[in-house]
Amino acid sequence: MTQVSDTDLSIIIPVYQVSEELLLRCLKSVQEIQDLRKEVILVADGPDQEVCSNPAIQAFAGEAEFKISFYEKQHEGVSAARNYGIDHAGGTWIFFMDADDYICADAFRKVCPLLKKEEIDLAVMDYSMIQGEECSRHYYKKEMEAMNPVCFQKDILKPQSGAGFVWAKLYRREWLQETGVRFDTELSAAEDAEFMLRVALKNPRILNVPYNSYYYCYNSDSAVHSFREDYAGRYIDGMKKIRMDLEKEKVMARLQDEYDSCVLYHLLLIAVNYSFHPENPVTGKKRIENFRILLKKEMFRNSLKNVHPENFSMTRKVTLICIQLHLYRMVQLIAGVRHRQRRK
Incomplete structure (x- = not known):
């Protein structure tokens, strides 16, 4: 029997070396999502991640109209933190975020009711890149359409398509449980694309939804570029x-x-x-x-x-x-x- 969730959306956010200011911005963007039952799962990737116990973060969580769960685990990397979040999520849909990014709340208000009417395992949405004062919108497909998993597999292996990013996508939680797809904790580079490829190889029912859902904030000082x-x-x-x-x-x-x-x-x-x-x-x-x-x-x-x-x-x-x-x-x-x- 299919278990009915009382939460529409679980947002999983690994926390590692992020400032209070950026994490608050991230959480405040989630707060703007209207008409959906939502939860945030913050996974501190390491016992020294004091930002989650920061008074400002705790004050925000105490006043938020949605559930914010705090988890702390030993430092094993972003993949292990995301897997931990999946295992503790209770929503119908899972959405991954990075703690220094933020979301476009209006996209979820429009897309989640649509997905209730469709037999969908994966919804692929658009994102924007913020670099300094510039904001560039990235469209995966400009039309709303069901997608062939084989075509999606090919696009994941074309990094410039954006299909290989784990964010700006909604994953049906029950489907992830049924397939057992998880992030490979042995990888510390290209882990997003590798995860998305294994998702696509399970032949999910995919819907492209041309709504801007995510703001990726480019940081030239990040560990990726060091x-x-x-x-x-x-x-x-x-x-x-x-x-x-x-x-x-x-x-x-x-x-x-x-x-x-x-x-x-x-x-x-x-x-x-x-x-x-x-x-x-x-x-x-x-x-x-x-x-x-x-x-x-x-x-x-x-x-x-x-x-x-x-x-x-x-x-x-x-x-x-x-x-x-x-x-x-x-x-x-x-x-x-x-x-x-x-x-x-």
Whole structure:
């Protein structure tokens, strides 16, 4: 028998190294959602996350007209925190947020009644990126339409489509329970895309809803853009896991082109955020030499033979061409320009 939930929406928010100001902004945006029974699940990823016990956060929770649950666990990363949230959610629908972002409340007022009339497991919505004073809207599909899971699988492997992000999506909680899909806690990079791929490989009933639901706030100082010695290895592990998922479901041949594009997209991230990062302690010709060694890895070598330019922006197309032509100083120059743009 299907259990009837008395909560429409469970919003799961991992909390790690976020300020009181940003977390309050996040929670206040949830408060604006009208006509829905909602709960927020805050999962502090580490015992030192004192922001959840901050007087201002506690005061907000005490006055909120919706339930805010606080959970504290040992530091295991965002994937473990999200899984913990899923296990404690009680809503019909689950929505993931980052603590330094905020939502467009009106989208939920419009979409949730619609989903009650449809047999849907996953609703895909739009999002906007906030970078400084600029706000750019990202449309996945501009029309409301049911989606083929196979097409969605392909789009997840095309990072610029936005399909691989876990936020700006509503997941039917019972469907997640039935399928057992959870985040891979062994991954610390590309974990969103890997999770979304396994969701799509379970052939959910998908509805694209062209409502702006989420504001992603770009932070040039975030850990994603900081230099880490293990940066390349983390993304390589993510690509290996995605390949394992595709091979397990026997769909590798069908999705080979898209997988190669996914690998190359992450190669470009590695070039900017690792190989030619300004804080990389390796300097001069050694950086280029190390990048050459990286390109000898089988996954990069094979994917570079199968470039699909239509899956990349113009800047990324140019960078890939430079890599193919062994113009590594140009790749280094492009990475330097990218870092200067971030600092503005």
